[in-house]
Amino acid sequence: MIVNDRIQRCEEYIRSPRRPYAERKARYQAAADRLYLGGLSNLDILVxxxxxxxxLDVCLRVEHGWRGRYVPVDGWLDGVDLNTWEPDRAFDWFAALEILEHLKDPGRLVEVLQKRATRGLVVTTPNPEIWDVLAMDAxxxxPISRDMLEEWGFQTTLHTFYGKYQDGITGLWLQNADKQAP
Structure with a gap:
């Protein structure tokens, strides 16, 4: 696909009707909590x-007063295809919120991010034990299960993101396994 076509498709998706930030904030708050549990500091760079x-940047800065460097990566910004994308260099932290379920091979992206994260990686995804993930969005x-995330080395927690009890999963992976968060 030509980059401009990908940007246009992503632009259409990002502008599609969605729930207000206040209703989606639970996933950003859960990710922020995991990041801070893992040791996120104002000196860190988060991709x-x-x-x-x-x-996520709004949540970290407004709700937590975070002052680190934030780097957004998204297809609507520059046409990046997350099915093949790899960061050019290492960064302290990566976040992939509500992204893995959109990929053909999410394990590939997780592996790449784990290799490039000097501190850690946080992810969120709908819980396939509660939702038919494939029916949620075309x-x-x-579907990314809790077991799948744990096999990839994440510590997982369940959250309510969409209005049903424990319908979302958050995963925290830390570069130094011996320093895993409690």
Missing amino acids: DVGAGLTE THLT
């Missing part, structure tokens, strides 16, 4: 993979 409207390609 938000699939950043969308950069609402762009959803791969």
Whole structure:
């Protein structure tokens, strides 16, 4: 696909009707909590993979007073295809919120981010034990289970993101496994 076509498709997706930030804030708050549990500091650089409207940045800065460097990566910004994208260099943290279920091979992106993260990686995804993830959105390609995330080395927690009890999963992966968060 030509980059301009990908940008246009992503632009249409990002502008599609969605719930207000206040209703989606639970996923950003859960990710922020995991980041801070893992040791996020004001000296860190966080790359938000699939950043969308950069609402994780809003949550971190407004709700937590975070002053680190935030780098958004998203197809609507520059046409990046997350099915093949790899960061050019290492960064402290990566976040991939509500992204993995949109990929053909989410394990590939997780592996790449784990290799490039000097501190850690946080992810969120709908819980396939509660939702038919593929039916939630036509762009959803791969349900991501809690077991799958744990096999990839994440510590997982369940949250309420969409209005049903424990309908979302948050995963925290830290570069130094011996320093895993409690």
